[in-house]
Amino acid sequence: MISAFTGQQIRDAEQPLLDAGEGAVLMQRAAYGLAQAVIREVKKRRRLAGASVTVLAGKGNNGGDGLYAAAHLARRGMRTTAVLAADAVHAEALAGFKAAGGQVLQLGPSNAEELAVLCAGEDVIIDALLGTGARGGLREASAELVAALQELGPRLVVACDVPSGLDAGTGEVHWPVLEVDVTVTFGGFKAGLLTDPGEGCAGRVELVQIGIESALHHQAPELRRLSARDLGALLPHPVRRAHKYSRGVLGIVAGSSRFAGAAVLSVHAAALTGVGMVRYLGPESAARMVLTRTPEALWETQDPGRVQAWVMGPGVDGEEQLHRAGAASDGALRDGLPVVVDAGALSILPDRCPPHWILTPHAGELAALLDSLPSTGEVAVTRADVESRPLHFVRQAAQQTGATVLLKGATTLVASPSGIVFSQSEGTPWMATAGSGDVLAGVLGALLAQAAEEIADDDGAYAALGLDPEDRWAAVAAAAASVHARAGALASMDFDGGPITASAIAEAVPRVIGSLSAEYDRTRP
Numbered sequence: 001m002i003s004a005f006t007g008q009q010i011r012d013a014e015q016p017l018l019d020a021g022e023g024a025v026l027m028q029r030a031a032y033g034l035a036q037a038v039i040r041e042v043k044k045r046r047r048l049a050g051a052s053v054t055v056l057a058g059k060g061n062n063g064g065d066g067l068y069a070a071a072h073l074a075r076r077g078m079r080t081t082a083v084l085a086a087d088a089v090h091a092e093a094l095a096g097f098k099a100a101g102g103q104v105l106q107l108g109p110s111n112a113e114e115l116a117v118l119c120a121g122e123d124v125i126i127d128a129l130l131g132t133g134a135r136g137g138l139r140e141a142s143a144e145l146v147a148a149l150q151e152l153g154p155r156l157v158v159a160c161d162v163p164s165g166l167d168a169g170t171g172e173v174h175w176p177v178l179e180v181d182v183t184v185t186f187g188g189f190k191a192g193l194l195t196d197p198g199e200g201c202a203g204r205v206e207l208v209q210i211g212i213e214s215a216l217h218h219q220a221p222e223l224r225r226l227s228a229r230d231l232g233a234l235l236p237h238p239v240r241r242a243h244k245y246s247r248g249v250l251g252i253v254a255g256s257s258r259f260a261g262a263a264v265l266s267v268h269a270a271a272l273t274g275v276g277m278v279r280y281l282g283p284e285s286a287a288r289m290v291l292t293r294t295p296e297a298l299w300e301t302q303d304p305g306r307v308q309a310w311v312m313g314p315g316v317d318g319e320e321q322l323h324r325a326g327a328a329s330d331g332a333l334r335d336g337l338p339v340v341v342d343a344g345a346l347s348i349l350p351d352r353c354p355p356h357w358i359l360t361p362h363a364g365e366l367a368a369l370l371d372s373l374p375s376t377g378e379v380a381v382t383r384a385d386v387e388s389r390p391l392h393f394v395r396q397a398a399q400q401t402g403a404t405v406l407l408k409g410a411t412t413l414v415a416s417p418s419g420i421v422f423s424q425s426e427g428t429p430w431m432a433t434a435g436s437g438d439v440l441a442g443v444l445g446a447l448l449a450q451a452a453e454e455i456a457d458d459d460g461a462y463a464a465l466g467l468d469p470e471d472r473w474a475a476v477a478a479a480a481a482s483v484h485a486r487a488g489a490l491a492s493m494d495f496d497g498g499p500i501t502a503s504a505i506a507e508a509v510p511r512v513i514g515s516l517s518a519e520y521d522r523t524r525p
């Protein structure tokens, strides 16, 4: 599992080393790691000797890291320039940079445009304007320089620790921000690099160890991300004596005469995620289509009897289906069953949900959900608010509803009511297509129906993540988001990275589960 931290947590982990007079050593390790990353990137594109690099250096330690890194690069034969964005920058680092033969330019009130043009011609830009000590975004001439450079389109940008203007703890972004190709981050992942909109600016993130890692391990991560290996351990491994009932039975209330496709997709995706049986509840017109695509499903016209989990909401519209969802929801509350609440069913939540209820809104639905809660303030929350502060709002929704909340997006966040958050981001933009969310609901429902015992087991794979029972539901939801995203990416790869349908995402799920499980079995100690 990848753990990510706030800027403050990173600084707290550094403090004992700074107190011991090791600050300069930390900075040298960071600068060396950054320089090595720049060298690797340049070499992918051209010969190192003679390649040009400009470091944009701010007044804090982030600028110091950038200047020391540029000094390394000068010694490796690169043509190095520093654009100083403040009158006083890190003095020793600047001296080191000059001694290595670097050229220095001063950013002033009237030369931002001119310097932007110069930077746009460079082989690499190092963004070392602001790091974890930033308050707010770039100002004045720095903001002008970055805005102009972004417009011109630099060739290759490497961020020092975080893209400048990004809040390391929250992922909120103060524009303008230089969109970077690679972020080289020090000591630990910053939460802001693993949640949007920050993740969208950060490019590929590389972690450089600087010696604070053991101190960080004592802190509760701000964000968690499941790795392929975690998924291999968490995904269901059917035992030899399994039968369809022991494999999990999933009830699905989805679709309507108007939106039958949502039912088809969620049922099919659930079946492809390996659940023992799917019981479908919905109108006959939708059921016919469901059974044509998934003859393995059962159409239930009465009380479906025992299930291990429910999915309700995809394509649910009209009184009849809302009534079925309401009845299923009452039964699930009574029996303590896990439930995926999606789309149409988000409007019929009980006053307080348990953590094993997983709500799966997109940004617009989350805004509407928050607005419908009595405890939300007077000012309406909009989709744009959620998109600019997803980490904040997903936590708020989980806390206020009592449910686990999965907020769909390029990066999907899952918050437990206690405040634990997972972030998964393995998909492709092609997945933003009609029906993609219905597939996710089916995948998640199928994992819930199969995982109930494993989740409760204090010696099981979910407990091994170090999570309290209430927080393990968020891990199931994160696993589902990851499987779904990987399936989308794999399906697109089948077409050389081309477009995909929601059906194609569902069809790729068995291969994703198969390869994750096989890789886990192969490398298991």
Ligand SMILES: NC(=O)C1=CN([C@@H]2O[C@H](COP(=O)(O)OP(=O)(O)OC[C@H]3O[C@@H](n4cnc5c(N)ncnc54)[C@H](O)[C@@H]3O)[C@@H](O)[C@H]2O)[C@@H](O)CC1
Pocket: 014, 018, 023, 026, 027, 028, 030, 058, 059, 060, 061, 062, 063, 065, 129, 130, 131, 132, 133, 134, 135, 136, 137, 138, 139, 160, 161, 162, 186, 210
């Ligand atoms: N503390 C340490 O020992 C280490 C720090 N490291 C580097 O140091 C960075 C943190 O250094 P700092 O705490 O100096 O913080 P920054 O380098 O982010 O800079 C903060 C400085 O800029 C000013 N400032 C804050 N917001 C501003 C804004 N919006 N516009 C203009 N100026 C602003 C502040 O007054 C402060 O002087 C990390 O990101 C990392 O790159 C690494 O060298 C590893 C070791």
Ligand SMILES: [K+]
Pocket: 062, 127, 128, 129, 130, 131, 159, 160, 161, 162, 163, 164
């Ligand atoms: K930076």
